[in-house]
Each structure stands twice: as C-alpha cells, then as structure tokens.
Amino acid sequence: MLTEVTATRYVTPLREGGSLPGIVEADDLGTYVMKFTGAGQGRKTLVAEVVCGQLGRRLGLRVPELTGIQLDPVIGLGEPDQEVQELLKASGGLNLGMDYLPGSIGFDPLAYEVDPAEAGRIVWFDALINNVDRSWRNPNMLVWHGDVWLIDHGATMIWHHNWPGAAASAAKPYDASDHVLARFRPDIPAAAAELAPLVTEELLTEVAADVPDEWLVDEPGFATTDALRRAYVEALLPRAASIHARITLGEPTAPRPSRAPGWLTGRPDADEKEAGA
Incomplete structure (x- = not known):
C-alpha cells in the first residue's frame, strides 16, 4: 500500500494541468504535487496514476514517488480562489501525492537528447x-538534475473506462508516431527484451494492491x-x-487543435464542441 501523510498547507495551484493539481506541504515535512479526488476527471485518473506510476518505478523508470495524502477540507477555507476552494472542499479524505521535484523543468525534445535505449x-x-x-x-516529462522523469499517467489504460470492452481495447496496437521521443530512434526490440519478462503476474498484482480500496469501490460488474x-x-x-510487435512509428501528424475529451483537458467546452461537430 501507499504510505500516507496528512496535508498541512496548500501552497499553490499548478494551472498547466486540466485537473488543477496543487503543491502542498505535509506533516512529514515533505512537499508534494497533489491530485484530487474531487477533480472533474474522477478517481479513475488517480487509479491510473498509481497502477502505471508504481509499475514504471518497478521497471526502473524515473517516476516521482507516490504517496497517499489525507486532506481536511478546512484547508480550503482560507483560499481566495473560488475554484481552488471548491476543489479542496470536494476532496476531503485520501488523495494522491507525487514527490515534488524542485527546480525541474519541462522536457523539450529540441533542447535535450535521449539515447535510443532510454527512448525505447x-x-x-x-x-x-x-x-x-x-x-x-x-x-x-520533466528534466531534473539532468535526468528525464515521467509524470502524469492519468490518461492511460483507456479500457478501464469501459470494462466490458477491456479485453478488445487492451489488444489494440499503439501508434507512437506522435510520441515525444519518436525522433530519437527508440530501440523497441531491446526495450521489450529487457522489460517484458519483468512484467509478471506477481508484479502486476503487487502494483494493483497499492491502489486504495476507496478509489475502487462501487465499480459496476465487480x-x-x-x-x-x-x-x-x-x-x-x-x-x-x-x-512490442504492434507499435507503429510513422510520420508525426501535422499540428491541429486538440481533440482530447473535456474530462481529460478539464475544459467542458471541448465536449460541447465535439458534440456539435
């Protein structure tokens, strides 16, 4: 299970994310990026963060350490921003924290080189x-102390939004043409040979066990x-x-407006435009 701490101070929102995560301080004197159960994307994004983040860490990838954070909604009473105040009030109880990487900067593929092995x-x-x-x-992705770190796994495992079709969805190929690391000639065969044998039933069971029960209850069909x-x-x-045999690396698509759904971007108007298209 995830270790748990208690939030003692809300520091500031991170408005780059559609779910409005925030930086908080906790009773262990640590500083965390906190993702909230009351955010519009729902608790399944937190489940995805835990399953994929913990799996990535177990495979040796750099993912910030994950922690459960207990939040008392009273923390939100002093927030001047109404949106933040409502989010904190709606997120009492257990939320998700990721170790804050002070001084990290966003990854830019034009400024940083990634070798084919790591890209793969x-x-x-x-x-x-x-x-x-x-x-x-x-x-x-972030660059911290010269290393690449992976963040934000809430938009993964799309099949867990429709469990009856999960087997068919999980069997689909993966188009990596637009992946930020496609330009670095990722060595997919070498990565598969190294990592696939590590993804055992035992490992996945241990990773899934890290998801708190309260984020899994009342799922239809279970x-x-x-x-x-x-x-x-x-x-x-x-x-x-x-x-590995179903990864496509083609030409990247041309820039165009995002077609990501509103539940992912945090912009309800995205769904409205899509419905009216």
Whole structure:
C-alpha cells in the first residue's frame, strides 16, 4: 500500500494541468504535487496514476514517488480562489501525492537528447499502458538534475473506462508516431527484451494492491475491490508479452487543435464542441 501523510498547507495551484493539481506541504515535512479526488476527471485518473506510476518505478523508470495524502477540507477555507476552494472542499479524505521535484523543468525534445535505449524503454512502457498523453504536443516529462522523469499517467489504460470492452481495447496496437521521443530512434526490440519478462503476474498484482480500496469501490460488474484489481492484471499481462510487435512509428501528424475529451483537458467546452461537430 501507499504510505500516507496528512496535508498541512496548500501552497499553490499548478494551472498547466486540466485537473488543477496543487503543491502542498505535509506533516512529514515533505512537499508534494497533489491530485484530487474531487477533480472533474474522477478517481479513475488517480487509479491510473498509481497502477502505471508504481509499475514504471518497478521497471526502473524515473517516476516521482507516490504517496497517499489525507486532506481536511478546512484547508480550503482560507483560499481566495473560488475554484481552488471548491476543489479542496470536494476532496476531503485520501488523495494522491507525487514527490515534488524542485527546480525541474519541462522536457523539450529540441533542447535535450535521449539515447535510443532510454527512448525505447519509455515508448515501450507507454505502449504497454496505452498512454495517449505523452506526445510532442504535451510531453508530460520533466528534466531534473539532468535526468528525464515521467509524470502524469492519468490518461492511460483507456479500457478501464469501459470494462466490458477491456479485453478488445487492451489488444489494440499503439501508434507512437506522435510520441515525444519518436525522433530519437527508440530501440523497441531491446526495450521489450529487457522489460517484458519483468512484467509478471506477481508484479502486476503487487502494483494493483497499492491502489486504495476507496478509489475502487462501487465499480459496476465487480463484486469486490480485489476482483477489480485482478482485472487490471488480466488486461496488462498479455499486453506486455506482445505489444512490442504492434507499435507503429510513422510520420508525426501535422499540428491541429486538440481533440482530447473535456474530462481529460478539464475544459467542458471541448465536449460541447465535439458534440456539435
């Protein structure tokens, strides 16, 4: 299970993210980027953050350490920003924290070089978890002390938004043409040979066990939270063995307006425009 701390002070929002994460201080004297259960994307984004973040860390990728953060809504009473105040009030209880990397900067593929081996490991991992949100438009990577760190895995494992179709969805290929690291000639075969054998049933079971019960309850079609955890294992295990053969690296698409749904971007108008298109 995740270690737990208690938030003692809300510092500032991070408005780059659609879910409005914030920087908080906790009773262990640590500083965290906090993602809230009351955000519009819902608790499944937090489940994805835990499953994929913990899996990435276990595979040796650089992902900030994850922590459960207990939040007392009273912290929001002193916030002058009404949006932040409402978010804090709606997020009492257990939320998700990621270790804050002070001084880190956003990854720019034109400013930083990534060797093919590391690029291959990251692209293979993103293919495994079906990460649709690490493109050249939105890298979701940080550079800290000269190393690349992976963040924001809430938009992964799309199949867990529709469990009846999960097996078919998890069997689909992965188009990495727009991946932010596609330009670095990622060595996919080497990554698969190194990482796929590590993704065992035991490892996935341990990773799924880190998801708090309260984020898994009341999922339609599952009698228990353990049954739901098992569904994550059954979706990822066969994908790990074969996804390397179904990764496409073609020409990147031309710049165009984002077609990401409003639940992902945090912009309700995106759904309205899509519906009216």
